């Protein structure tokens with residue numbers, strides 16, 4: 232579903248992605264971990280072209296990721312993204328947040344878009360919040376609304392960049408539960424997170440990044456129980 236080859240990215244002089252190769256199979260859940268500043272967010276943003284790479288190639292579902300135009304809009308629809316800061320439209324209701332893009336970009340009729348949106352809000356457990364404004368929701372509810380909004384585009388892949396890092400601790404579980412459900416339903420997912428319990432339970436593969444490089448990747452049991460590199464061992468000693 233995702234094939235990235237030889238990604239290199241610089242911000243000015245700062246080389247933030249170094250020769251990154253990443254494959255994500257259909258239905259696979261890849262959890263990306265690593266120290267702050269290692270390039271995890273940048274990698275996610277490059278995968279859906281929110282950032283450009285100076286070198287390297289990305290294909291999504293066999294198609295080279297486009298850089299502009301209508302094709303780029305389609306890519307953004309196919310590759311859903313959920314951020315740490317929920318990024319909901321604050322002046323729109325939850326239901327409008329979830330229907331806006333499907334109507335505009337996918338060309339759905341309002342009635343169909345609203346039915347889909349209500350189904351998705353039920354799926355993430357906030358059906359009764361549909362007509363509220365985002366500010367009236369808890370952080371966990373807002374993040375679940377953001378997930379519903381991304382799912383409304385019927386993406387082929389979902390990218391999550393630290394989706395629970397901005398939440399109060401008691402709300403982390405409800406968001407992780409929604410993500411675990413998505414994974415169980417076969418969604419292809421790339422998840423950047425510091426929630427090692429989630430990584431162990433939900434990941435098919437853990438990818439460890441450090442200094443802009445993809446340093447190690449392995450099934451979770453192998454990565455957590457017998458990391459191969461000193462860098463991964465140091466990282467795990469700090470977070471576990």
Ligand code: ADP
Nearest residue numbers: 242245247265266267268269270271272273274
């Ligand atoms: P992570 O998500 O692993 O914490 P990031 O991908 O956010 O890491 O950042 C990787 C490196 O790139 C960091 O050194 C960060 O300061 C730098 N960086 C990220 N975004 C920008 C930007 N827009 N401009 C300049 N430097 C950036």
Ligand code: MG
Nearest residue numbers: 271272273393
């Ligand atoms: Mg980040």
